[in-house]
Structures are given as structure tokens and as C-alpha cells.
Amino acid sequence: xxxxxxxxxxxxxxxxxxxxxxxxxxxxxxxxxxxxxxxxxxxxxxxxxxxxxxxxxxxxxxxxxxxxxxxxxxxxxxxxxxxxxxxxxxxxxxxxxxxxxxxxxxxxxxxxxxxxxxxxxxxxxxxxxxxxxxxxxxxxxxxxxxxxxxxxxxxxxxxxxxxxxxxxxxxxxxxxxxxxxxxxxxxxxxxxxxxxxxxxxxxxxxxxxxxxxxxxxxxxxxxxxxxxxxxxxxxxxxxxxxxxxxxxxxxxxxxxxxxxxxxxxxxxxxxxxxxxxxxxxxxxxxxxxxxxxxxxxxxxxxxxxxxxxxxxxxxxxxxxxxxxxxxxxxxxxxxxxxxxxxxxxxxxxxxxxxxxxxxxxxxxxxxxxxxxxxxxxxxxxxxxxxxxxxxxxxxxxxxxxxxxxxxxxxxxxxxxxxxxxxxxxxxxxxxxxxxxxxxxxxxxxxxxxxxxxxxxxxxxxxxxxxxxxxxxxxxxxxxxxxxxxxxxxxxxxxxxxxxxxxxxxxxxxxxxxxxxxxxxxxxxxxxxxxxxxxxxxxxxxxxxxxxxxxxxxxxxxxxxxxxxxxxxxxxxxxxxxxxxxxxxxxxxxxxxxxxxxxxxxxxxxxxxxxxxxxxxxxxxxxxxxxxxxxxxxxxxxxxxxxxxxxxxxxxxxxxxxxxxxxxxxxxxxxxxxxxxxxxxxxxxxxxxxxxxxxxxxxxxxxxxxxxxxxxxxxxxxxxxxxxxxxxxxxxxxxxxxxxxxxxxxxxxxxxxxxxxxxxxxxxxxxxxxx
Amino acid sequence: xxxxxxxxxxxxxxxxxxxxxxxxxxxxxxxxxxxxxxxxxxxxxxxxxxxxxxxxxxxxxxxxxxxxxxxxxxxxxxxxxxxxxxxxxxxxxxxxxxxxxxxxxxxxxxxxxxxxxxxxxxxxxxxxxxxxxxxxxxxxxxxxxxxxxxxxxxxxxxxxxxxxxxxx
Numbered sequence: 001x002x003x004x005x006x007x008x009x010x011x012x013x014x015x016x017x018x019x020x021x022x023x024x025x026x027x028x029x030x031x032x033x034x035x036x037x038x039x040x041x042x043x044x045x046x047x048x049x050x051x052x053x054x055x056x057x058x059x060x061x062x063x064x065x066x067x068x069x070x071x072x073x074x075x076x077x078x079x080x081x082x083x084x085x086x087x088x089x090x091x092x093x094x095x096x097x098x099x100x101x102x103x104x105x106x107x108x109x110x111x112x113x114x115x116x117x118x119x120x121x122x123x124x125x126x127x128x129x130x131x132x133x134x135x136x137x138x139x140x141x142x143x144x145x146x147x148x149x150x151x152x153x154x155x156x157x158x159x160x161x162x163x164x165x166x167x168x169x170x171x172x173x174x175x176x177x178x179x180x181x182x183x184x185x186x187x188x189x190x191x192x193x194x195x196x197x198x199x200x201x202x203x204x205x206x207x208x209x210x211x212x213x214x215x216x217x218x219x220x221x222x223x224x225x226x227x228x229x230x231x232x233x234x235x236x237x238x239x240x241x242x243x244x245x246x247x248x249x250x251x252x253x254x255x256x257x258x259x260x261x262x263x264x265x266x267x268x269x270x271x272x273x274x275x276x277x278x279x280x281x282x283x284x285x286x287x288x289x290x291x292x293x294x295x296x297x298x299x300x301x302x303x304x305x306x307x308x309x310x311x312x313x314x315x316x317x318x319x320x321x322x323x324x325x326x327x328x329x330x331x332x333x334x335x336x337x338x339x340x341x342x343x344x345x346x347x348x349x350x351x352x353x354x355x356x357x358x359x360x361x362x363x364x365x366x367x368x369x370x371x372x373x374x375x376x377x378x379x380x381x382x383x384x385x386x387x388x389x390x391x392x393x394x395x396x397x398x399x400x401x402x403x404x405x406x407x408x409x410x411x412x413x414x415x416x417x418x419x420x421x422x423x424x425x426x427x428x429x430x431x432x433x434x435x436x437x438x439x440x441x442x443x444x445x446x447x448x449x450x451x452x453x454x455x456x457x458x459x460x461x462x463x464x465x466x467x468x469x470x471x472x473x474x475x476x477x478x479x480x481x482x483x484x485x486x487x488x489x490x491x492x493x494x495x496x497x498x499x500x501x502x503x504x505x506x507x508x509x510x511x512x513x514x515x516x517x518x519x520x521x522x523x524x525x526x527x528x529x530x531x532x533x534x535x536x537x538x539x540x541x542x543x544x545x546x547x548x549x550x551x552x553x554x555x556x557x558x559x560x561x562x563x564x565x566x567x568x569x570x571x572x573x574x575x576x577x578x579x580x581x582x583x584x585x586x587x588x589x590x591x592x593x594x595x596x597x598x599x600x601x602x603x604x605x606x607x608x609x610x611x612x613x614x615x616x617x618x619x620x621x622x623x624x625x626x627x628x629x630x631x632x633x634x635x636x637x638x639x640x641x642x643x644x645x646x647x648x649x650x651x652x653x654x655x656x657x658x659x660x661x662x663x664x665x666x667x668x669x670x671x672x673x674x675x676x677x678x679x680x681x682x683x684x685x686x687x688x689x690x691x692x693x694x695x696x697x698x699x700x701x702x703x704x705x706x707x708x709x710x711x712x713x714x715x716x717x718x719x720x721x722x723x724x725x726x727x728x729x730x731x732x733x734x735x736x737x738x739x740x741x742x743x744x745x746x747x748x749x750x751x752x753x754x755x756x757x758x759x760x761x762x763x764x765x766x767x768x769x770x
Numbered sequence: 771x772x773x774x775x776x777x778x779x780x781x782x783x784x785x786x787x788x789x790x791x792x793x794x795x796x797x798x799x800x801x802x803x804x805x806x807x808x809x810x811x812x813x814x815x816x817x818x819x820x821x822x823x824x825x826x827x828x829x830x831x832x833x834x835x836x837x838x839x840x841x842x843x844x845x846x847x848x849x850x851x852x853x854x855x856x857x858x859x860x861x862x863x864x865x866x867x868x869x870x871x872x873x874x875x876x877x878x879x880x881x882x883x884x885x886x887x888x889x890x891x892x893x894x895x896x897x898x899x900x901x902x903x904x905x906x907x908x909x910x911x912x913x914x915x916x917x918x919x920x921x922x923x924x925x926x927x928x929x930x931x932x933x934x935x936x937x938x
Binding site: 012014015017018019020021022023024025026027028031115205206207208209210256257258259260261289290485486487488659660663666667668669670671674692693694698699700701702704706708 | 790798803804805806807809810811812814815817844845846848849868872875876877879881882883884885886887888891906907908910911912913914915916917918919920921922923924
């Protein structure tokens, strides 16, 4: 208990944001109010692809309470560039000549109250000339398909995306190729070849707090941007680019986020809010309603074709994969997903001959981008369902078949990078031990167990910088750009600093991101913060500790090697016991008040992939391994599926705060189970049919597994803080195929399209019976 | 405009309220309470759950005028409803102890981003006060937690239910 209160690494102290959250006083961007603030309603396109001939704003401009009605033409008075984006600068702040998806913002109504802004929405008349659209990535790749963009420019913001060169005259914004061995020769050498195709639909992140931004213009031309963003540093640099301002003129501040899951990365509402604030010279709030989430960013719909060759004794020899990603009308971060997740599309297996073609394709759907797992769940859905099909064909035990082929330390992954410090076998064994294969039937209810295992590479390269400040009284502030969106980063980063300085957790305050104060951080996503920011704050705390020791050598007149930091002070371990508290050291150093500043950074390095073969001997800083086992009950009369038990194991390296780690694994599992059973953004000819919570079903307590077990597996990484890797996404990897494999085990049917609706389950049973 | 008299977290209020204003808007914009949160705006997600005469309701589906003559409880009123606390604290008084439901949510790590948490806790409190009329997993299905803390939430509620009488 004493350790818990100290917040030592490996224990589970209370969350430092807990009191604010259970009292309802935690601040979120949409709750902020400032004097003179005006409100915005966005006029959104009701066409998937059309030329904008005219925007008639007069009636809306005269409506009560309306301050201004703004179009792209007006924005050009204050912005230097109209288009933004992390991979390609293809997305306009407001649509200019064309609209490219339903829901694209065309004009902004700014008014004294939200009600006045929304009341004026129907008064804006947009005159369109409809153009033919394309709504399927495979169709969009055909010659003669309508072009979403005539040409796009690489953004150059990220080192790994700088070399992208989109081909002109096509909707393919990135074709990632990987070749290793000789896949045709490999296929000729095997006993059994199986080809299958799998699909996943677009899905929606559904953060309970939809996007919200408040932009406050200063008299000096500076802007303060309060926003629900996972990437404050990127928002600052991208707004500086768009507005033609130095980075110091844009201050991005982030309160708590009501969920993110990838929905709040890069520029979302920040550019329109900033531009409106500069035009109107008043603080401007722009809030998305829940429906708007569906028009802003979804998870990529995918189609995956996978073909494998195996020997009769169950050795995987060759695998060909084609993945088609529907990235929608604007690329967002789709190209990175297509490449970085694409290179794992053959799975965590040792296969000598592989080829991967991963296509990121524009369509006239709303944009698709990062979503917890960054494309990995769609790929694991395909390759792990396929793994069970292969095992069944070979009459091998699916667990044993996996164990025979899983990557082990020293094996080259498909990119050629040697696998190290990743426990694929360990996570699979962990779930298999807890939930072994079983099958039974009573009446029309079939029960079965299935499992799956998946892999992901951490985003590389990326950078985290931090400073740790010791104040005059010995208390500590941590300036880190990591966003607290529920994952518990504020608590864990505080724990690391408290541990390094030997002070109680409540002596440490982790600041909210504020780009005026908190140093650069690439983003809060991709399970990267514990490793990257964890290392950065640890080094910054070490820096402070060394400065304190250095001062103590003089104050105590003792050599460094006999001094130690403990219990909030420095003690001499030799001779008569002498000690100084940090407060005493600060007072004797500075007199009245002062600050010690420690600096820390961590940068992950990678070597570029060969563009022809996708090979690199150092493609990522490290790998995540996650496995799941599911027990299902299938009503073979109705096709309904229940999941009474789900076990997820994640190799996290080292659990710095075990309760938070378990919460991440379980939360990811719940989110993925929801997508497995229920979730799909329904579209028809580019129109969205269910952008609301009545028609888009998400999992509640009623459908949550009665037993939901999180298993922590610790294969430490030598470069991680205390051996830690990360955990935000690992729980999502394997849930969908584990459930489908359990259904196949129970019924003999093999569903290949998500979500697993009763109709599809019945259909798969009928196909198996036929 | 109409005159609306209602109770809010133990205090009696009389306000002039335009007919079209929703209870969510009244609580957030006029009364500056941050605990009642609109998310779906359709009464599905439960983020705006408040107690109306002790029963959980979606504030986004209620006109503010409809609370005339009723008692509204938001998360801000929870500490004052702790067993042993009999009145709202005077201005400047030290913060009251947390309500047992809040303490249980803290102890069980039954939240992550915290956005749904006030509504979830109020629904849980109503469930316990009604004497657990059905399994908690059925009762709480009207409150969505997208971070997926359902196991932890149900653990917290189960623990509270086992200490019968403490929370009612």
C-alpha cells in the first residue's frame, strides 16, 4: 500500500485525473466559454461529387444573430494555403471549386448563439452541378473511373511520407509493394494452396466528445487554439503553414479529451476555427455534433485477397496478399496505414516467399484514417481467419499450426527486419491456456472457441521531447505534449518522474499540452507514448536528479559517489548521516524561489523501405504482439451470436501501471468486439444511411462478455522505459478473427465479411451445409 | 418564456426560461455545470443522464420547462447526497467527501476519458436505489462507454450492491 501511494513503477496508484473525472469538473474543449465568443454551424455538402457553381449566402447573412457567412473565397483573405493534410495537402479548409464527399464543409455560418447559427443553415443555397462518383476502391482503380483528384502534392511534414509520389491520372494515392523470396516458385513447391477474400466496412470511432475547437485571436496577430486534438504539435505547424505565420504565433492548448481512438489526429476543426477567428476578430467556437463525426473521419473499409501455399505437414511456404483501402475523398493518413500496416499483411509468421500489394485508393466517401490499430485489425481479420481455414484444410490443430509457423526471435519478418523482443508465441499460449478449444451443441445453440494472434510495428521514426521542472518548494511539473484522452498517460508519466526523483506521485504534476510550453511531440497515437514520451520524461527527470546531486556535492561537501536521492531529498551514505531535502537544495541554490529544468528526448530510428521490394533491415523500433481467444454461442436458428467469454493477451514489455494496462487491453477488446458484431457505416451511392447512434449500433454493458479477461505478457524491450513497450492498441488486433474462428468451430460456417450479422452467420452455415 | 420552479442538487431555483431550451442547454449554458454532457442528442448514449425525482432521464430529450415542480440531480450534487451529508455545503466550506458511487468508480478504475462517467454514475446510483431490479448489465445498457470500461463499471456496481444500504 505504501508503494501504491508513492506511485512506484509496477504498482497501480489512483489515476491523477480521477477526482476531476468523477466529480464531472474535468474540462473538455467543448465546455470552454470566453467573453465575446461566437458559434459556428457548417454548411455541409449533400452531394458526393459535384462542381460548386454558386453559394448564395445573402439570406443567411441577414438572419437574426448571424455575424458572418464565410466561403472558401472569403478564407483566401486570411489564409496563405487552403489545402492541408498529413500525407498529401489535398483537403481544403472549405470546399472550393468542387465537393468530393457527402458532408464536406462548403460554408461556415458564424452567429452569436449556436441556435442562431443552426437556424440559418437552410438559408444558404449551394448550386451544384453533379459529377459521376466512385464508391468502391477496386472500381476506382479501373481505367476510366471518375477521378477524385486531378493531382495531389506530397505534404512533406513527416520523414516517412516525404518520398511519396502519387501517380497522376489515377485514384491510387499509394501502391505499396513488398517482395521477398520468389512467391511463384514457393507456390509451386507446396501441397495445398488456398485463396480467400475478406472485407471490412467503414466504421466510426464514436468518441463520446465529438471534435471541438475554440480559436482566440490576439491583437498581436497571435492565435490561441483550444482543441480536442491528439496531435497539438502537428496542429501548430500545419496552422502556421496554412496561415503563413511563424510557429510561435500559434499556441495550441489541449484539455482532457473525451475519447480519441485516432479520430482527433492532424487538422480537423482547427483550420476553419483559426481562419474564422482571423476574419471575424472574435473568439470562434466550432463544435462537431455526433453526426458530423461520420463526415469527418472513419476507419478504412478494406478488401483483402490472401493466397497461401502450405506443405502437408503444416509449414507456410508462400503467401500473396492484395489489400485495397478505401481512403475516401481525402487521403488523411491513409497512405501511412497502407504502407506501415501493409507490410505486416502476411501476419506474424515465418514465410520464405511473400508478396504484398497494398493500395490506398481515393473514392467519393468521407475520408478514412487512423483508428485504434491503424489498419492492423482489418489485416488480422483476413490473415487469422485464413489461418484457421488452412489448419482445417490440413486437419491440423489451429493452435499447433500457428505455433509451428510463428515468428520467433531472430527470424526475419516480411520486410527482412529481424524479429526481436516480441512475444507472439507467449501471447498465443497465454490465451490458449486460459480458454482451450472446446465445442458443444445443445438444441439449436452451438458453442465453440476460437483464437487468433496479430502484430503491429510501432510508428517509426517519431520524436518525443519533454522537460521536467523542479520548483522552489521541491514540487515538480512535467511539460510533455502527450494528450490525456483516457489512456492514463498523465498518471503513468507522473509515475515515471516520481520514481526517478524518489518523490510521492502527488508531488508531481503533468501539464496539459500547450505548445507555448510543452516541447515537440509527434503525436499521441499508435501506442507510442509510454515508450517514446516515457523515455523522454525519464531522461528529463534524470537530468534534474543529476543537477540536484551536483548541487548537493557542494552543499554537503561530499563526493558524488556517496550521495543518493531518496525520500524527496539527497542523503550522504558514508560517514555521519547528512541529508538535504529538495526544498533545502532549491532554497540554498536560488535563495528565494527558483526552477531547475531537466531535458529529455527520445527518437525512434528506421531505415527507408526499398520502394520496389519493401525491404528494410530496420523498419521499426519495435513490435507489438496481441492474441485473443473467444467463446461464442451461436443460435443456429436465428444466426445471433453471443460472446460470453473473451480473453485478450498483450505483450506490453513491462506493465508500468498494471490496472491501467488491463483497462487498455479490455477497453480495446470491447471496442473491437463492438465492431466485430455490430458496426458498419452504411452507404449508398456515397450517401450515409446511419450517421447517428439509433441506426449505428455500438456495444453496451448488455452485450459485453460476462467474462472479459486481460492478460499481461511481459517480454521486455531493452530500449523501453523499465522494459515497457506500449498497450493502447494491442487488445484490438485479434478479437474479430478469434470470434469468427469460434463461430466456424461451433457451426462449420466461415463468415468472411464484417460485421458478423445474424444474416451473414446463417448464410455461412448454409454454405457449409451445402 | 415561462417561469420554471425546480430543485437542483438540493437548492430551490426559479428561472425565466425560453420554451425551446433543452435541459442540457440550461445546465451547461445558464447554470455553468459541466457534468451533464450532450453527445448523441437522441437519448441513446446516456452521457447527459441526470436524475429527475431520482429516476434517470436523458437531459437532451427534455425541455428545460418540463422540470417545473421537479427535483434535478446532477453529478455536482452527488457528494451532498452521501450518507451522513444532509445539506449542500455553504459557500467557502471545504469540499464534501465523495459519494460512495464516486469512490467505487475511482477504486475500480471504472472510467478512462471520463466523458460518460457522470451519466454512468447517476444511472448506477438509480439502479442501486431501485434495489437492483434486474442485472446491472441490463439496466446500464442506456449508457455508452466508448473506452469500454464495462467490466470495471459492473465490478464497481456489484461492490456497491453488496454493501446494501450504504448508498441509498
